[in-house]
Amino acid sequence: MDFQLTEEHRMVQNMVREFTHKEVIPVIKEWDRKQEMAPFILPRMAELGILGINIPVRYGGQGFDYISLGLVCEELEVADTTLRVVMSVHMGLNSMALLQWGTEEQKQKFLVPQAKGEKYACFGLTEPGAGSDVAGMKGTARREGDEYVLNGEKMWISLASKAHHALVVMRTNPDVDPHDGLSAFILELDRPGVKTGDIHGKMGVRAGSTGWISMQDVRVPAENRLGEEGEGFKIAMSCLDNGRYTVAAGATGLVRASLEASVKYAHERKAFGKEIGQFQLVQQKIAYMMQSYEAARLLYLKSGWMKNQGQRNTKETSLAKWYATDASFEAASEAIQVHGAYGFSDEYDVERYLRNSKGGVIYEGTSEIHQIMQAGYALGYRQDAELRCELPAYDAEYWQAQG
Amino acid sequence: MKIAVFVKQVPDSAAKITVENGVVSWGDAPLVINPWDEYAVEAALLLAEKHGGEVTAYSLGDENAKEALKHALAMGCQQAVLISDPALANADTAAVARALAAAAQKDGAELALFGKQAIDWDSGVTPSMTARVLGWPALSLVAAVPALDPAGKTIKVERAIEEGRQVVESRLPAALSIVKDYAEPRYPSFMGIRKAAQAQIPSWTLADLGISAPANTVETLGISAPPAREVSNEIITGDSPADIAAKLVDKIIGEGVL
Numbered sequence: 077m078d079f080q081l082t083e084e085h086r087m088v089q090n091m092v093r094e095f096t097h098k099e100v101i102p103v104i105k106e107w108d109r110k111q112e113m114a115p116f117i118l119p120r121m122a123e124l125g126i127l128g129i130n131i132p133v134r135y136g137g138q139g140f141d142y143i144s145l146g147l148v149c150e151e152l153e154v155a156d157t158t159l160r161v162v163m164s165v166h167m168g169l170n171s172m173a174l175l176q177w178g179t180e181e182q183k184q185k186f187l188v189p190q191a192k193g194e195k196y197a198c199f200g201l202t203e204p205g206a207g208s209d210v211a212g213m214k215g216t217a218r219r220e221g222d223e224y225v226l227n228g229e230k231m232w233i234s235l236a237s238k239a240h241h242a243l244v245v246m247r248t249n250p251d252v253d254p255h256d257g258l259s260a261f262i263l264e265l266d267r268p269g270v271k272t273g274d275i276h277g278k279m280g281v282r283a284g285s286t287g288w289i290s291m292q293d294v295r296v297p298a299e300n301r302l303g304e305e306g307e308g309f310k311i312a313m314s315c316l317d318n319g320r321y322t323v324a325a326g327a328t329g330l331v332r333a334s335l336e337a338s339v340k341y342a343h344e345r346k347a348f349g350k351e352i353g354q355f356q357l358v359q360q361k362i363a364y365m366m367q368s369y370e371a372a373r374l375l376y377l378k379s380g381w382m383k384n385q386g387q388r389n390t391k392e393t394s395l396a397k398w399y400a401t402d403a404s405f406e407a408a409s410e411a412i413q414v415h416g417a418y419g420f421s422d423e424y425d426v427e428r429y430l431r432n433s434k435g436g437v438i439y440e441g442t443s444e445i446h447q448i449m450q451a452g453y454a455l456g457y458r459q460d461a462e463l464r465c466e467l468p469a470y471d472a473e474y475w476q477a478q479g
Numbered sequence: 480m481k482i483a484v485f486v487k488q489v490p491d492s493a494a495k496i497t498v499e500n501g502v503v504s505w506g507d508a509p510l511v512i513n514p515w516d517e518y519a520v521e522a523a524l525l526l527a528e529k530h531g532g533e534v535t536a537y538s539l540g541d542e543n544a545k546e547a548l549k550h551a552l553a554m555g556c557q558q559a560v561l562i563s564d565p566a567l568a569n570a571d572t573a574a575v576a577r578a579l580a581a582a583a584q585k586d587g588a589e590l591a592l593f594g595k596q597a598i599d600w601d602s603g604v605t606p607s608m609t610a611r612v613l614g615w616p617a618l619s620l621v622a623a624v625p626a627l628d629p630a631g632k633t634i635k636v637e638r639a640i641e642e643g644r645q646v647v648e649s650r651l652p653a654a655l656s657i658v659k660d661y662a663e664p665r666y667p668s669f670m671g672i673r674k675a676a677q678a679q680i681p682s683w684t685l686a687d688l689g690i691s692a693p694a695n696t697v698e699t700l701g702i703s704a705p706p707a708r709e710v711s712n713e714i715i716t717g718d719s720p721a722d723i724a725a726k727l728v729d730k731i732i733g734e735g736v737l
Contacts, residue, residue: 084676087553091667125669138669476673
């Protein structure tokens with residue numbers, strides 16, 4: 077068993093850390109206050125190649141492995157959750173789905189510009205009335221000749237107003253089991269009948285874009301359907317295996333950010349004649365953050381390793397996501413406690429960490445959903461059926477070849 | 480043209496440096512490429528991109544120094560060479576300059592670029608001493624290179640000096656120390672990272688450089704931490720920002736800071 081990151085991994089980490097420390101951390105507080113996404117974020121991530129980190133070079137990406145994606149997400153979320161959210165939707169939920177399920181034509185047409193960062197991508201599954209109950213969605217896609225006509229609304233969609241492409245899951249057959257009546261579509265968001273907008277007044281991820289997509293008689297060519305008709309639920313669940321991986325890695329970064337802020341403050345702040353790090357109850361909080369950081373990191377890295385090996389990782393990724401997001405919420409809350417009254421103000425970053433951490437325990441499967449999943453695996457109620465298209469194992473030679 | 484850029488592996492600037500019994504320690508803080516050297520690498524890459532040529536990064540040190548070289552490779556340098564020899568373990572600046580000069584000569588470099596100083600010892604004289612050994616013009620504190628003529632063997636630089644900018648023209652080959660104003664260093668690219676991670680970096684010993692162990696000219700008699708200074712804080716209050724600013728100015732003048 078090798079716990080060592082490769083030199084390549086460490087250099088990727090350092091590069092993203094350098095970017096966030098120089099360009100993001102100094103300004104993110106102001107954008108969070110303004111409740112706007114800094115306009116430079118997406119183009120800069122694109123320019124640096126981050127938006128295509130783990131996509132094969134032949135499809136416009138950088139050709140790194142799935143562990144690199146996790147490390148990038150951890151580093152991004154140390155700076156701000158909103159940057160990791162970009163990776164969750166653009167890469168985890170959309171681009172990786174194209175890699176897994178797309179035809180060669182779809183990869184050339186949609187994946188290549190996404191991996192190059194020329195087009196941004198998002199993912200539309202949740203509806204105003206259907207979140208955890210995916211199969212309860214109302215949005216429809218009706219086949220008419222060589223086209224589908226899409227109607228419905230998607231809600232809580234990260235990058236809805238910024239993305240060029242969305243992967244949306246719609247009901248194509250109302251007459252079968254709800255799980256079998258869904259299909260996935262690649263939707264260009266400039267098609268007639270599509271409207272998008274941002275949601276304001278969020279508790280966290282305020283420097284990010286979260287919005288809605290409305291579809292009214294939107295005509296989409298049949299070649300935009302991802303996978304077979306009726307395969308939408310399976311595709312959506314496989315997307316979550318990748319999205320949750322990015323969330324787990326990012327939440328691990330948020331634990332680290334809380335830990336680092338707490339350690340720094342515990343050295344600086346003095347009470348009763350000594351620095352507060354000397355007090356055992358402060359030490360206890362820091363010890364728990366250390367514990368959860370190391371555990372969360374191991375969980376997501378194992379999930380990344382399984383992806384590299386081409387092993388199904390629904391169970392492991394769910395566990396990593398559940399643990400890391402719960403831990404990030406706890407760590408951020410305790411980091412505020414370490415900071416005392418100052419932690420309660422936005423003069424310090426820890427209150428932003430807490431606000432940002434709350435979303436993670438809700439999106440991409442609430443903590444409760446993951447508990448049910450884990451219990452299901454343990455009790456033998458749940459097994460993962462084989463997919464028609466599995467996420468391809470990482471093959472350095474194939475990934476790095478020009479094609 | 481061949482451009483040599485010299486980089487050093489140093490403790491991270493955020494490291495907590497301690498001195499105990501004359502021994503300097505930075506704990507378990509990571510070693511990084513000297514931040515000033517990143518500007519030199521950037522300058523070298525920009526010059527090569529504009530005027531043609533290739534850039535080789537050199538570092539003197541043990542195996543750890545390869546990290547700095549890999550950073551330079553990931554930024555875009557074409558080659559990297561480690562200069563490593565047990566006889567250089569405690570080399571002073573003059574001895575280091577002799578080894579670096581030999582490397583520049585061995586490679587046929589026409590430009591040797593350095594960061595203006597290294598953040599560990601901060602001597603800031605390695606570029607000039609290397610130039611002296613080579614017999615090349617030493618162009619220090621370079622903020623811009625408005626003209627470079629590899630065929631005509633001339634270079635014009637702007638030096639950032641206290642009074643402003645000084646424009647200097649010189650013959651090539653030359654040694655330059657680069658300051659921050661030159662250009663913001665680029666991040667390593669992902670493709671560069673892959674190339675760097677896979678690179679086999681050659682090591683040159685003194686024998687490879689064709690020189691014998693250079694003698695130190697400086698003897699370090701002792702190292703001690705600066706004495707701790709008493710610091711007190713005072714929060715200035717007032718009725719308005721203007722009032723607070725006025726009180727602050729009075730304080731600054733009163734304390735003789737300005």
